[in-house]
Amino acid sequence: MSQMPKRGPVDHAREYWRTPLVLPPSNEFRSPCIEDENFRRLATFLPTLCWLARGDGYIIWYNQRWHDYCGTQPEQMEGWGWQSVHDPEQLAAVLTTWQRSIALGEPFEMVFPLRGADGRFRPFLTRIVPARNEAGEVVRWYGVNTEIGDQVRAEDALRQSESKFEVLTDAMPQMVWTARPDGAHDYFNAQWYAFTGVPVGQTDGAGWAEMFHPDDRALAQQKWRHSLDTGEPYEVEYRLRHHTGAFRWTLGCAQPVRDSEGKITRWIGTCTDIDASRRAAEQTELLGRELSHRIKNIFAVIGGIISITGRNSAELRPVMKELLDRIAALGRAHNFARPHSPESRPEDRAGTLHGLVSVLLEPYTDGQNNRVRVSGDEVPVDDRGATPLSLALHELATNSAKYGALSTEEGGVAVSILRQEPRVCLSWHEAGGPEIESTPGRIGFGTQLADIAIERQLGGTIKREWRREGLVVTIDVPVSHLWRG
Template structure:
């Protein structure tokens, strides 16, 4: 294809632009580079990258031009796909109600969606790089930086609550989360993160916590008053002193069980050192005379429990024992409850079996709030499973939880 015959493989619509660029390169003696379609032997046009450079003689005059044509169809398709993906990403992030941001693998922030600028009120681009840290409350900056550096170093998901400066100048509680994006080899190529305004939810939770503490304090005071009345009565009736001491001990145990069973926040949770599962169950059952009578048995494999698992389990077993005392096996002198724990690999299975009590006609038509709450504590807080079987001889409850959800160890 000598001379100017090469023009025959060009797209007629693009050829004038190609010729103009080529003539400009000839006139200026400059390298030529351009992407345009060329027709193949099959009659189809495909994109090519064409590069042409001048070869000069000793005097500097152009003696010849050398060029290459490289088919770049796959590259163009990949770039088009990337552009489409980028456009979809931008549409998605702009449509989200949350603040969305992304960073390079080293943590350099290079993107924020419109919600970020709407919330913060700062000019676009002003929080790129490391400037974003200035948006945190001064008391939260060091903690947020430490958590972010840890995620960058380990690749672990980033999650933290901090106070972010609002456009009003106030600081609002925000939940920050980020996950790494990895390539086919597992290397992190980007971090995608969100910020969610949780200020209102945080304040409601604080109010609920305050109310919960006040209610718990009043209940503890009631237990203390009952204990004092028992002691006062025992002094007036010396022959009942032994009975009074036993009753006061059970009231004290009931107060401890209440502290385990009520919902807690990070601030109000009981300072529970790692303890055994079976030991905790015995502590919860201590207020009930049937334990001393041998009509409550606790056996099987033990497991480590701390405050992470103690409160949800205590809530459930406190509810089971209370209902058994009012309606089930512990409401009669001959009734019994057998609690058995079995560990199998990463799972811990606990069975509550009542027997010897009033005959069970079947599952109740109505489920009480306490029972619902106790069930949610197992499925929600511990991610476990719970099943109730209303057998004629007595209620049987099966609980399964992962061992690592019972404690942080």
């Protein structure tokens, strides 16, 4: 046997008030008055306004709650006296609808205001059903008036809120949309339709996904599904189809709206047209690569000139290799610290002091990761800070390879980075090399160059401790001098 579908209590109530009441045959009850009495007894205890009328609409009885609310007496309300507590501006519409129900014998349902004893009008939902005799004639009307002021005010507030939301979002220079907790899109502002050119409502539900470039659709949906599953904010760049048919780069973002218990009730998102800025960034990246290529060519030309000059000048030969190594270090620093795109970024730590030190000391590792160790905080660095730091670190590494810890197989260097706003401290510790018997009596050109780079160009300090177990160097500079950000 098939099971009947379940229906909610609201549906039952609506069905009841729309179904005419049929009184028992006259041979069981002498008159409809018995039914009237049953209604009166019930209505006495109901927390709403109740009344009954003859078949012609003439009202013959009200419960006490009617008179308590309206401040009236029974003789005032009998018949058609109820009109005195109605809003004059809406009375004509009420009479027309009520008279039509009487003529057709159909149930009546309408919302209109009633005046209370305090003189204030409040909205009421009125429902009336006819009672018929065995011949099918309407002999009674049973009515109830339920005060719905709170509901009306809530609906008005909701409509005003939605109206303000639409005015606000339509005035924004961005595409704005909302979605239900399950991710189904249910609203797009005017900017969305102006951008896409699609008919209103076409992208509701899951239809919005068809607006993506085919190559971007999977990523956008993957990130959206992740946000729905985790409640994390949504952010992704993708190409949307413009009303011209072209695809334009767009930044899509969304934030969850939560109730007092933390449950997501809605998602509010935006789509920002970033096509112009995206293409400008791509052009800038192209120019940056071209400029970097030319700078590297300049380093190569300078190196070539030095090599040729050194071969023809006996007095330059002893320093030629050191000079070429310094130029190579500057080249590595430039390539490391220049602005990069995700495609041109050389490694995971590009743009940080940690990464710069690792790149500069890479030639001295000899494949042994434990010989040169870099640890500490990640501090951003750009080309302004990378160049002088590279000169100083190159000199430290070169001297260590000649005379210090890196000159032996057992030796090593540990570099630690500590950020303590507004400064950053870089410590260089050598160990395992030849013992240091005394402080050097002469300061070489490389040492002077390192001091100039740190103190004059970066506004920092550089200190050296010639410990027996190895050299310790402390470089302290302002963070703001390493990175413009």
